Every structure is written in structure tokens, then in C-alpha cells.
Amino acid sequence: xxxxxxxxxxxxxxxxxxxxxxxxxxxxxxxxxxxxxxxxxxxxxxxxxxxxxxxxxxxxxxxxxxxxxxxxxxxxxxxxxxxxxxxxxxxxxxxxxxxxxxxxxxxxxxxxxxxxxxxxxxxxxxxxxxxxxxxxxxxxxxxxxxxxxxxxxxxxxxxxxxxxxxxxxxxxxxxxxxxxxxxxxxxxxxxxxxxxxxxxxxxxxxxxxxxxxxxxxxxxxxxxxxxxxxxxxxxxxxxxxxxxxxxxxxxxxxxxxxxxxxxxxxxxxxxxxxxxxxxxxxxxxxxxxxxxxxxxxxxxxxxxxxxxxxxxxxxxxxxxxxxxxxxxxxxxxxxxxxxxx
Numbered sequence: 001x002x003x004x005x006x007x008x009x010x011x012x013x014x015x016x017x018x019x020x021x022x023x024x025x026x027x028x029x030x031x032x033x034x035x036x037x038x039x040x041x042x043x044x045x046x047x048x049x050x051x052x053x054x055x056x057x058x059x060x061x062x063x064x065x066x067x068x069x070x071x072x073x074x075x076x077x078x079x080x081x082x083x084x085x086x087x088x089x090x091x092x093x094x095x096x097x098x099x100x101x102x103x104x105x106x107x108x109x110x111x112x113x114x115x116x117x118x119x120x121x122x123x124x125x126x127x128x129x130x131x132x133x134x135x136x137x138x139x140x141x142x143x144x145x146x147x148x149x150x151x152x153x154x155x156x157x158x159x160x161x162x163x164x165x166x167x168x169x170x171x172x173x174x175x176x177x178x179x180x181x182x183x184x185x186x187x188x189x190x191x192x193x194x195x196x197x198x199x200x201x202x203x204x205x206x207x208x209x210x211x212x213x214x215x216x217x218x219x220x221x222x223x224x225x226x227x228x229x230x231x232x233x234x235x236x237x238x239x240x241x242x243x244x245x246x247x248x249x250x251x252x253x254x255x256x257x258x259x260x261x262x263x264x265x266x267x268x269x270x271x272x273x274x275x276x277x278x279x280x281x282x283x284x285x286x287x288x289x290x291x292x293x294x295x296x297x298x299x300x301x302x303x304x305x306x307x308x309x310x311x312x313x314x315x316x317x318x319x320x321x322x323x324x325x326x327x328x329x330x331x332x333x334x335x336x337x338x339x340x341x
Contacts, residue, residue, distance in 0.1 A: 001064045008040045009060055020061040024054055025081075025103040031253040039249065041067070050251035052124035055079040055100060077118050077143045082106035084114035088180065089147060090154045090334065091116055093140070093161030093168070096268075098123045098260035099253065101319050102158075108327035111334050113154070116147065118161070122260045125251035129263035133271040137167035152180035154334060158319060160264055162187020163271055166280075173277060181337035183281040183330060186315050188291055188298060193272050279305035281333050283326060288315040 002020060009018050013027050024034070034054045042048045047067060056075050057063040066072065079100045081092070090113050092102050098120025106115040118140050122129030130136050153172055157165030162184035169182045188194075249255065280303045282295050292298055300306040311329055313322035 001067055002060060004044065005041070005060050005064045005067065008037060008044065012037045012040060018060065020064075021059050024058045029054070031099060031101075031257070035249075035252045035254055038252070042249070048249065048251065050124040050126065050256075051249075051253045052099075052119065052251075052256070055119060075124065076146070077121065077140055078147055079117045079119050080114060081117050082109070082115035084112050086112040087148070088152055088154055088338075089114045089116050091118070091144070091156065091165075093118050093155070093157040093165045094120055095159035095161055095319075096261045096264045097257040098129070098264065099257060105319050105323040105327055108323050109334070110327075110331040113334070113338075118143075118164075120260050120264070122263070123253070123256050125256045129260040131263040131266040131270075133163050133167050133267045136164050136267070137171060140164070141168055141171060151178040152338075153177060154181040154337060155179065156181070156183045156185065156330065157187050158185045159187055159315065160268060163189065163268070163273065166273060166276060167271075169278065170274060170276060179278050181281065181333055182276075182278060183283065183333055184299075185283045185318060185326065186285050186288065186291060187282075188295070189271065189273050190268050192269070194292065194298060273302055275301075276303045279303060279307065282306065282308040283318075283329055284308065284310045285315045285318055286310045286312050290315065 006018060006020070009024075009027075010016065012033050013024075013029060015027065018027065024037075029037075031051070034051045037054065038049055038051050045067065049066075049072065052075075053063070053066065053072065056079070057066045081100060081103050084090075090106075090109070090111060092100075092106075092115065094100060094117060100117035100119050102115070102117045106117075109115065120129060120136070121127050121139060130139070151172065153169070155165040155169055157163065165182065165184065166187075169179050173179060280299055282299060284291075284295055295308055296306065299308075309329065311318065311325040313325060318326045
């Protein structure tokens with residue numbers, strides 16, 4: 001089994017040799033190559049597994065062992081993205097698509113704590129995606145009991161995940177737990193919950209963006225995705241706003257992330273942040289023009305304390321191509337929160 005799986009990894013990742021314990025993401029693997037990997041496994045081994053399996057079997061050895069089992073175990077929403085030896089763990093909540101794209105970011109965060117990401121329900125195609133932020137928070141806190149039964153907690157929420165992390169912090173605080181760090185990265189409530197003046201400014205900002213301009217965020221994101229796709233997957237890519245491409249597996253990232261994102265938009269529209277009796281550390285992408293320009297106006301009245309700074313790059317760049325800047329700020333916040341030098 002290991003020999004066959006190794007050959008598949010080598011073809012998908014374009015490497016002449018791969019060790020049984022080398023990490024898929026450290027080798028340059030991503031969501032799109034994961035889809036191709038499991039497509040090849042289904043074709044060669046006759047075994048269809050969700051692409052999200054790669055989060056829990058990140059090496060050839062672990063994946064081969066899973067393939068030897070008659071059925072998959074039930075996976076936790078928690079995905080380890082970086083090993084560590086000290087408590088407490090660092091917890092990062094996903095964006096709209098529900099996946100865990102934080103492997104590169106985690107490697108650049110200077111911490112001896114392990115780093116975990118939360119994967120949204122439905123990314124593995126095994127359950128219906130959630131359409132309520134309160135339900136997501138409850139699910140993640142339930143899974144967290146086994147990893148970290150008590151505080152202090154270090155919570156980071158990226159984009160949509162900032163609202164989920166905030167709701168988790170609210171519930172933990174209400175139960176008497178300590179939140180060492182709550183960091184929100186480009187996280188905002190739905191526009192309907194902004195003040196009238198903020199909504200007017202936001203509409204004006206978005207109106208100035210050229211949807212298909214060469215320098216806008218959407219075009220750069222599509223360009224980045226296409227550059228990373230192997231040719232076979234590039235010809236099958238699911239287009240924004242459409243159904244899955246012909247032949248795409250219902251358990252592939254290309255299909256499941258669209259369903260998760262649809263439900264996340266519903267959840268975003270429903271969720272109105274409540275006052276948080278703690279401090280929020282906010283990090284804003286410097287060059288993004290889609291979100292409100294002044295997070296202080298949005299968040300300062302919703303928390304006891306609010307600290308805000310900008311980092312270079314756009315919203316997507318922070319967790320894809322320009323992770324160093326965000327990692328440096330998160331490293332500083334974590335060291336301050338935990339009293340480490």
C-alpha cells in the first residue's frame with residue numbers, strides 16, 4: 001500500500017522521491033492538489049475518500065494506514081497545523097470556505113505551542129454545513145474539551161472566522177474561563193449591522209473597485225489559484241458562483257467548499273455581535289478595499305478594549321502569499337498574552 005500511495009504522491013506533487021513521513025503541506029500540497037490526489041486514489045485503488053482526509057493523514061504513512069481500514073474514523077473539527085510542546089495551544093478559526101489554509105502561516109509564527117485550525121462541518125462532505133455562527137461555536141467548543149478542557153485560551157479568527165472566534169470567546173468567558181488572546185484578522189459583521197455612516201462609506205469604497213481590474217483582489221486570487229493548479233485540475237476548476245464542474249467528486253474540496261461558503265454567508269447575515277467583556281486585538285490588511293476602512297468605528301464600542309494595527313498585503317495575501325507580516329504580529333500578541341520571551 002505504501003509503495004502505491006508514494007507513487008501517487010510523487011506524480012501529484014511532481015517530486016521524484018518522497019519519504020513516508022514527509023508532510024503533504026510542507027511539500028507544497030494545497031486544496032487543489034489534494035483533490036487530484038484523492039481522484040488518483042479512487043481511480044487506482046477503488047477507494048473514494050473525502051479530500052479533507054488529508055488534514056488528518058498528512059503523510060504517506062498515515063494515509064496508507066487509513067486506506068488499510070475498512071472505514072474512516074469520525075474526524076474532529078480540530079486540525080493540527082503545527083506541532084508544539086507547551087500549553088496552551090493556539091487556535092485559528094477558518095474563513096468562509098471552512099478549510100484550514102494556515103500551514104504556512106503557522107510555520108512562521110514563533111511559538112512553542114501547537115497550532116490548530118478548525119475545519120467547518122461539511123468540508124468533508126459527510127454532514128450538512130452549518131448556517132449559524134452560534135452552532136459553529138458550540139461544535140468547536142465541544143471538540144475543544146478533549147484538547148484543552150480549561151483556559152487560558154488563545155483564539156485567532158480569520159475573516160468570517162473572527163465572528164466564530166468572538167462567539168467562542170463570549171461563551172468561554174460566560175463560563176468563567178480566561179481568554180489570554182482574542183485576535184481578529186480582517187473580521188467584520190454583515191454590513192446591515194454597521195452604523196449608517198459606516199455603511200455609506202463601505203458602499204462608496206466597494207463602488208470604486210473595478211471587479212475585473214488587473215490589480216483587484218478577485219483577479220489576483222484567481223491568478224494565484226490557477227498558477228498553483230496542475231493542468232488536469234485547472235481544466236476542471238469550479239468557477240465562482242457556479243455549480244461543481246462535471247466529474248468533480250461530491251467529497252472534493254472543489255465541491256464541498258462551495259456548499260460550506262453558501263451556508264457561511266447565511267450565518268454571516270444572521271449574526272449580530274454582542275458586547276464582549278474583554279480585549280480584542282485586531283489586524284487589518286493594508287491594501288484591501290472591500291472591507292470597512294476603519295475597524296475602530298466598527299469594533300471599539302463592542303469590547304472593553306480594542307487594539308488595532310495594519311499589516312502589508314491584501315485580505316487573501318495574509319494567509320497565502322504574504323504570511324510573514326501577519327505571523328510577526330501574531331507572534332508578538334501571543335508572547336504578550338502568555339508572558340513568554
